[in-house]
Amino acid sequence: MAIPNVFNILKSGAVVWHAPVGEAFPDPAVIGAGDDWGGNWEQIGATKEAVALKYTTDEAPIEVEEFLGPVRRFRTKEELALETVMAELTGDYLGLAVGAVSTPAGSGTPYEELIVGNDVCLDELTWGFEGILCDAACTETPVRFFIPRGTAKLNGDLKFSRKDKEYTGVPLQVNALADVDDVTDPGRMFVFQRVIPAGS
Secondary structure, eight states, rough: OOOOOOOGOOOOEEEEEEEEEOOOOOHHHHHHTTTOOOOTEOOOOOOOOEEEEEEEEEEEEEEEEOOOSSSEEEEEEEEEEEEEEESOOHHHHHHHHHHOBBBOTTBOOOOOOOOOOOOOOEEEEEEEEEEEEEEETOOEEEEEEEEEEEEEEEOSOOOOOOOSOOOOOOEEEEEEETTTTTTSSTTOOOOOEOOTTTTT
């Protein structure tokens, strides 16, 4: 541990991205804070609520007769979920949450359409989000989380009201899967990257 540095405190919104499974993470040496991630990464538009990431585990305590307390503890299960509420109600964003593909409006068809139901397979995508740190010299650097494999679901009600002060959002939850195909770190659930400003 180092001496406390208040410029490591992150107070930032987050931008959510998704890509096909296996898409390379944006190169932190090339892709700066707030830049387009390039490749096949697609950004989710405006979000109504903060992005939340929750990592939970189940643990097994190991006990022996000689001591009242456990002498070791092992992790037996892990789960990771990303949650937010998308502010824009479109076929693409709703489709992202329910695992269906929207048909866009086109010539002679002035509407987009999303048909949902009777599909047992869940689409897997690579997910990521970025917040931005600002150091003493006002240099902005990205803080990024990546979920190599995850499935999305609609995580709540779509609420429609003329009297409520709130507006309709699309609640999104992404649940991570173990990245079984990664050669270097098989089974990884998420990856965290924090770019260090030059000269720090």
